[in-house]
Amino acid sequence: MNSKYLDLLAQKYDSEEKVATEIINLEAILDLPKGTEHFVSDLHGEYHAFQHVLRNGSGNVKVKIKDLFQHELNEDELNEFATLVYYPEEKLRMIKSSYNSEEQLHEWYIDVIERMLKLVSYASSKYTRSKLRKALPKQFVYIIEEMLYKTDEFKNKKGYYTKIVDQLISLGQADKLLIGLAYTTQRLVVDHLHVVGDIYDRGPDPHKIVDTLIGYHSVDIQWGNHDALWLGAFSGSKVCLANIIRICARYNNLDIIEDVYGINLRPLLNLAEKYYEDNKVFRPKIISNEKLTEQEQLQITKIHQAISIIQFKLECPIIKRRPSFDMEDRLLLDEVDYEKNEITLNGKTYKLENTCFSTVDPENPTELLEEEAQVIDKLLFSIQHSEKLARHMNFLMKKGSLYLKYNGNLLIHGCIPLDEDGEMEKMEVEGKEYAGRELLDVFERQLRYAFAHPEKTDDFATDMVWYLWTGEKSSLFGKREMTTFERYFIKEKETHKERKNPYYYLREDEEVCRKLLEEFDLDPDQGHIINGHTPVKEIDGEDPIKANGKMLVIDGGFSKAYQSTTGIAGYTLLFNSYGMQLAAHKLFNSKEEVLANGTDVLSVKRLVDEELERKKIRETNIGEELLQEIDTLNKLREHRYMD
Template sequence: MRSSYAKGQPNKVLRLLAEKYPTKESVYEKLIYLQSRLSLPKGIEHFMSDLHGEYASFFHILNNCSGVIREKVDYVFGERLSEEEKAEFCTLIYYPKEKIEQLAREHKNTPDWYRRNLSQLLELSKLMSYKYPASKVNGFIPQRYESVIVELMNTRPDADNAQYVYHKRLLNTIVQIDSGADFIEAFTVLIKRLAVDRLHIVGDFFDRGNRPDAILNMLMEHPSVDIQWGNHDVLWMGAALGSETCIAAVVRNSLRYKNTDVLERGYGISLRPLSTFAAHIYPDENPLKAAERAITMMMFKLEGQLIRRNPDFQMDSRLLLDKLDLRSSCAVLGDGRRHELESAYFPTIDEAAADLYELTAKEQEIIADLKSYFIESPVLQRHVDYLYQKGSIYTRYNGNLLFHGCVPLNADGSLRTISYGGREYAGRKWFDFCERMAREAWLHGDLPALDFMYFLWCGRISPVSGREFKTFERALVPDESTWKEPSDPYFKYIDREETCAMVLREFGLDPARGHIINGHVPVKVRKGETPVKAGGKAIIIDGGFCKAYHKKTGISGYTLISNSRGLRLLQHQKIADVREALKENHDIESVSETVELQARRTTVGDTDEGKLIQDEITDLYNLLLAYQNGLLKPQEDR
C-alpha cells in the first residue's frame, strides 16, 4: 500500500498517531486486531418505539432482550433441560436478584444449585461471545468480577484433566465463599449485553403510561443506545426548558391520561395550586376533571398567542377561541358550520375582553408556578439532557433511516417545500433545520426556539407530528365528525416502494439495502394492518406498548431485530409482569416474522463502525510506512 505521506514531512494526524503507537510492534498489534475485527458478524440491533411510560412492559422486554435470550437457551441446552427448567433458568437471567431471594425463602439455593447455574451461565456466555472480540467481551463484564469471569471463559475443561480440575476449583471456590449470587448477577449482565449490541428507541417515552421517568433511568444505564425524538418527547423537552405552552399541554395530557404520578412523584411537580383554582371555578366537577378543564383553557390561550406570533407554523386553523359564541353555546369551526358545544360555561373567558387569548391574572400566576417546578426539577432536567445527548430528529445507522413521524409530502407524493423565516426547506434540509431549532431551545432557551418545540409537538408540517390536532374539538364539541385529524400524505405513500426509495435517497442512503423505520402510528393488527410496508422497505414499529392501545392494536408492541442474517420482527402478544415471571416463570409470548433474509452474513466491515475501522486502518498503514521510510522514528530507534 502506497502512502500519501511518502514525501515531505508527516502531517499532524501521523504525529498524533505516533504518540499513541510509538513502536512498529504496537502498530502491528493494532492492525492485526482491526483487520480481524472487520470479518466478525455485525452486532445485534434492537428497535423499539412508542413506549409511552409503560415501564413494566419495557422492563421485562429489556431484561429478556425481546425473547432472544430464551432462543439462545433453547439452542444451547436443547433437550438437556426440560421446558420447566429452561423457563426457570431464563427467569434467573432476567431477574437474578429477585429470583435468588425467592429461592432462598424456599431453601432451594443450595451449593449444588449455585454450581449448576453458574456452569450453565458460563456455557451460555461462551456461545454468545463468539461473535465479539475478546477485548469487547471483557468490557461487558462488571469490572469487579472481570478477572475471575475472564478466567472462567478461557478455561477448557474438556481439553485435559488439569483444565477440568482448575475449572471445577474456580466454581467451587466461588460458591464456598458465598459469592455465588454476586457472580450469577454479573453473568446475567454479561449475557444481556451480548444479546443486544445496540438499542434504538424510535420516539415517545412520555404520556399515557405513568413511569417514563423509570424507563429513562433504566436506559441511562444502557451502554449503547440512540434515540429519535417523538412528538410527545419534544413536548416534554419544551416544557422542561420553560415553554409555557408546552407546560400547559404536558399537564393537560397527564390529567387526561390520569397519570399525574409522573409529575408529582417522578419529577416533584406540584399540581396543588392548579387543583385549588380548578375546584373554585368548577365546583361541580370531580377534582381531576376540573383541573383538566382549567389547564385546557390556559393551553388554548397560550397556544393562540404562540400561533399568532409564528405565522410560519401554518397553524391558523387552530385559532378557535375567538370563534366561540357563548350565548348560543356554539362554535364556528373550520368547515364554516356552527357546532353545538358540550358546555357553555367558560368562567375564565370574558367575551368583552380586548384579547380572548390573554390569561387572567390568576391563570398567569398558576402557569408561572408550574414553570418554576418544571425548570427546577433536577430529575426532569437530567432526563431532558440525556434525550438531547443521545437523541435527534433522525438517525442514519447501518444504511437504515430512523425517525419517529413523517417526511412532509405533497398530495402527489413529492417532497413538500416548507417556507420558514424567509427560506425554503424540503426533505432532509427540513429535518436538519428542525433539529437546529430544537437544540437552540436547549442551548439558549429563546422564545422563538421554545415556540418551535410546541410546533414540533402538534404542527401539521412537523416531521415528528404530521397531523393537524383537533384538541379544541375533542375537548369542547360532542360532534365526533369534527374530531377527524387530517394527516400528511406521507402516511399514505409510505406503502409505495418508489416513495421509500425517494426518501432514502434524499437522506443519502441506498434504497437497495436501506429501510425506513418509523413509529408514531399504531398498527391495527386486529384489523388486518401490517407493520411491514412497501415490500419491506418501510417498517412501522408502533404496535401499542401502551395498555390504552391494546384494544386498538390487538397486540402489546413490537421489537424489530437486525442481526447479521437480516431483519426479524417480533410481535409481542402478551408481556408477563415481574411478579408473574418470578412466580410462574412466565415469559413474553411473541410471534416472529422474518422481514428480510440475506444470503450473505453481514460483517462488521459492512457497517458504519466498519467504515470508521477502515479509516483507522488506513491511517495506521500510513504510520507504518512513515516508520519504514524514515519519516518518523519509532520509539525503539530514538
C-alpha cells in the same frame, strides 16, 4: 493530515509495533459479524413492559438458550432457566426457597453456574475477548475468564476448576456471580438499542425508562412528538409545558410532574379550585387497578380544566405571530359565540358541551388572567430548575435526533411530510422554503437552539418546537390538525377526526419508500425505513411490514391506552448479521406472572429480510469509523516510522 495531530497521536502509539498491532486488531474486527441491533418504539412510560422486552432481547435470549440446551432440558426447565436470566435476583430467591437441603442446593449451583457460563460463551462468540471482558461483572472478571477459557486436555487442572466453583458457593458468592452472568448475557445478546421515539406521556414511569437508558451500554434515540413536547417545556415553551401537564392530568400521572420531578403544582391547584367545578369530560382516565378518592379525582378534574384553558390561550398568540405556520383555523377561542355557547367550523355550527370558560373574557378570549400568567411562569421556573428533569432532558438531547441513518436504514418516529402526489411537502421557514431531509434538519436545528437558550420563552425556536408537536407539516405530528378542543367540547365525532399526512397511506407504496431512502442518501435496494408513532391495528388485520419490506412500523401498542385497538402489546425489531426479524408481543401483565409461570410475552417472529451473505462489521456505521481509524494509523506510521 495535520502533522501536529499525528504527533499527539504518537504519544499513545510510541512505537511502530504498537501502531501495527492496533491496525491488525482493527482490521480483524472488521471481519467479525455485525452485532445485533434492537429497535423499540412508543414506550409511553410503560416501564415494566419495556424492562421485560429489554431483558429478554425480544426473544433473543430464549433462542440462544434453546439452541444450547434443547436436548438437555425440557420445556419447563428451559423456561425456568430463561426466567433466571431475565430476573436473576427474584428467581434465585424463589429457587433457593424450594430446596430442603444445603447439599441439593450446592449441586444445583454447580449445574447452573456451568450452564450460565456456557450461555455467556455462546452469546459472546462473535465478540472480541476485550469486548466480553468489559461486559463481565468487574468483581469476577478473573474467575470467569479462567472458567470460560479453561483447557484441561491433560487433566492437570480438574481440581483447580472444581475448587473455584466450590469456593464460590461456600463463600456465599454464587448468587452474585449468577446475577452478574445473567446481566452479562442480556448485554451480549443486544449490541445496540434504538429507541424510535415517544418515551414520555400516557404511562406512569417514563423517568424510570430514561434512567434505564442512561445506564445502557449502547443506545440512540429518535425523538417522538411527546419527547419533543417535554424538551420544548424544558427549553422555555410555556405552551409545551401546559400540554405536558394536561396530558399528565388526563392520564392520572400528575405525580410524574410533582413527585418525580419536584414541580410544585399547588399554585395551579389553587387557581383550579377557585374557578372550576366538576366536569365529566375532564375526569382522569383510570386504569382498573388504580384507586383514587372522590376528592382526588375532583382535584385532578379541576387542574385538567385549568391547564387546558391556559393551553388554548397560549396557542393563539403563536398562531397570530407566525403566519408561516398556516394555523389560523385553530384560533378556536376567537370563534366561540360565548352567549349562544356554540362554534362554527367549516361552515357548520356546533353546540358546545361541558365547557369550562370561567376565565375566558369573551371580549378578549385569548388573554391570560394575571393569575394564570403567574401560575404558568412559576411552573416554567420550577420545571427549568428541576435537577432530575435537567439530567433526563440533557440525555435526550445528547443521544437523540429527529432521524438517524444507521447501517443503511432510516430511523424516524413520525413521517417525512408528503403531498397527495408523493412529493415532499414544502414549508416556509424564515422566508425560505424547505422540504424532505432539509426540512427535518431545520426542525432539529430550531429544537437544539431552543434547548441551548432556555431563557428565550417566546422566540421563533420555541414556537417551532410547539409546531413540531401540533403543526400540519411537522415530521413528528403528521396530521392536518390536532382536535383537542373539539374532543373536549363538541359531541359530534366528525369534528374529532385528525386527517393524516398522505405519507401514512403512501408508505404502502414501495416506489415512494425507495424515493424517501434516496432523499436521505441511502441505498433503496438495501435500506429500510423504520417507523413508530402510529399504532398498528393488528386486531383489524393491518400488517406492520409494508411496501414489500421497505417500510417497517414498530409501534404495536406498548401503551395500555392503545391495546384495546391494537390487540397486542408492541412490536420490536431485531437486526443481526443474518437479517431482520419482527417480533410481536402479547400483553404484558406483570413480572410476577413471568416469574411464577415462566411464561414469556413473545408472540411470533416474522422474517423481514434475510442476508444472502452474513453482514460484517466492515459494512456498518462502526465499520466506517474503524476504517477511518485505520487510515489515520497508517498515516501515522508513514509520518513517524517510515522515513
